[in-house]
Amino acid sequence: MIEDTYPELSFEDTYKGYTIFIENNADQYRGGYEYSIADGNSELERGLVFSLEVGIKEAKAFIDSLGAAT
Known part of the structure; x- marks a missing residue:
């Protein structure tokens, strides 16, 4: 069994009129966060x-x- 070592995360922010969402990756084998x-x-x-x-930096x-x- 794979153990997820990434803490549960749900992040939302607005930057220059765009919304950034970051949350845990649903794929427990890859881990990490999706933005x-x-x-x-x-x-x-x-x-x-x-x-x-x-x-946040990449977004x-x-x-x-x-x-x-433009």
Whole structure:
């Protein structure tokens, strides 16, 4: 049996008008945390990270890159 060593986490924040969600990865074999970025009802990006800090950093970097593309 696989033991999940990642603490239970549910994080939500708004950055530059986009919503960042971070929660435990449902795949107990991979572990880590899933993050997603939403603009209203549309999901723009998602990824897998292994710490909350990295998830926030990657999400904010993606949002910042959207501003550079316009």
